[in-house]
Amino acid sequence: MNKQPLFPERGPAFWLTGLAAAISAGTIGLLFVSLVVESVPVFKSEGVSFLWGTDWFAGEVYGALPMIYGSLMVTGLAVVMVLPFALGSAILTSEFLSGRVRLVVKAAMELLAGVPGILYGLMGIALLAVWVRDLFGLIDGNTLFTAGLLLAVMILPTVMTLAEDALRAVPGETRDTALSQGLTRMETVMQVVVPQALPGLAGAVFLGLGRAMGETIAVMLVIGGIDRIPQPWFDLFASGQNIPSKIGREAAEALGFDLQWSALIALGLVLFVMVMTLTTAGHFLLRKAR
């Protein structure tokens, strides 16, 4: 054997797995293309004002800004709230826990990451919305803040376990060297391990954000469902709307018809692009870390 061909072996196994891979890749491609094609009518009719318009009323006008705003706002909030807890517990697990305890914590976190959104939604509407209302003395607990908080809780396990992986990926010798130089455990972690793991940590956060941005049912139940940008715009204790919740509320009625359908698909396209950007960035950073 002197020269390696591109595909070393083209037996049936190659073709079969190749077919599976092609179908998977093709599905994403097809999804993107159909999103673009189906959203053409609304862009034709509304133009750019689809993205910048602040007014959405089915059958009359379609402006997506309140939903885009809501999506960015709740995910932004979620990341701010999740960061200290996720990083803190990741550092604890990776650097300070013994092997067996660490495995238990990891297993628990990974289990938690798989809890369906509807369960968080139910907890959100039954408990969280009421707590937020009473704690902050609001007139109502269905707010952007509540949705962000709920998302933070939801993505905590994902971000924590990925961040922990990133920290573990820093080689043991690095720690040993730092410790042997006379650095304390804390200094080793904060000044040596965390900086080295930074791309991986960022990747973990981005992937968590991707999940938060696409979450539908949990947000739908606590965000308030109103397509409006609060006055003033940074009032997080006002109700709002995000893209998945909007689609969830209107899709069944519009299925396959009219401008409303096209507008919902276009909203989906915007979400798709946002989530893809986050996820790609996340994976890129994670790979760089390894």
Place this chain on the structure above:
Amino acid sequence: MPLTYPVKAVVIISLVLLAGAVFVTLRPGGGTQVFAEETTVIRVAGSTTVLPIVSRAAERFQARHALVKIIVNAGGSGVGIHGVGTRRFDIGLASREITLKEKHRYASSHLQITVIGRDAVACVVSSEVFHGGVRALSKQQIRDIYLGNITNWRQVGGPDRPIIVIDKEVHRGTRHVFMQYLFGKSNARAPGARLVTGSNNEEQAKIAQSDSAIGMLSIAWINDEVVGIGIRDGERVIQPTLDNVRTGRFPIARNLNLITAGEPQGAVKQFIDYLLSEDGQKRVAESGYIPIQLPHTVSWVAGSHSK
């Protein structure tokens, strides 16, 4: 590498399964699906106001007709009408009439309405507001609340708390009827709203959870936490009671409709006939609505109060 036996087996089995899946999916069907020659499936979806009647009736009907399976789903009146118009459901539930726009859109489906009961939409408030003194509101006051001109309960004789105005998704039957009454336009806007809800359950839960909310709800869904208030008309106050709906005094009444594509046929017709029978009408009453005395099918002269 030569093809080994297990790989071959996997390939063959996969291909057979794939072919089977394609065959099953592409098999001609549609409309009422028939499984194993005999079991008929009736797909029902739509208004969460009509839903309790139909679930109760479906349970009884299926007990008597072993070969009929009825699948009931929520979604709202708009979803029910849309689903029948596009032939995804056999029966659509609607707590409002079919709009002109919907009639044009689904002209080829020849939508037919069968009225199975009567209901009313009440203006409801959180019990704390009711006990705080708001027992009735005039049409103008409710209108001002939904427009955002009145924002505190104090302004209408209640406690000093901001009003949480609850709106519903635009296609919902309850909203059509309520907005038609308030503004003379079934798709009027409500700039004063703070929350938007979907199903009756969701709206009921959010009003019960709050101590200062106002909303719109079918009278069958009123309870101790979510209280229906009277409509004040000059000196008169008309309470949202079944009696007042029956006599036509309460102003926000509506029909509860089943929508079919064309005249109902086969098992679908049997089920609708059951709903119109004495036993079926008992399920209407059991669900908190008013049975219609004389079973009759109204072919769609709809739109009497919808645009």
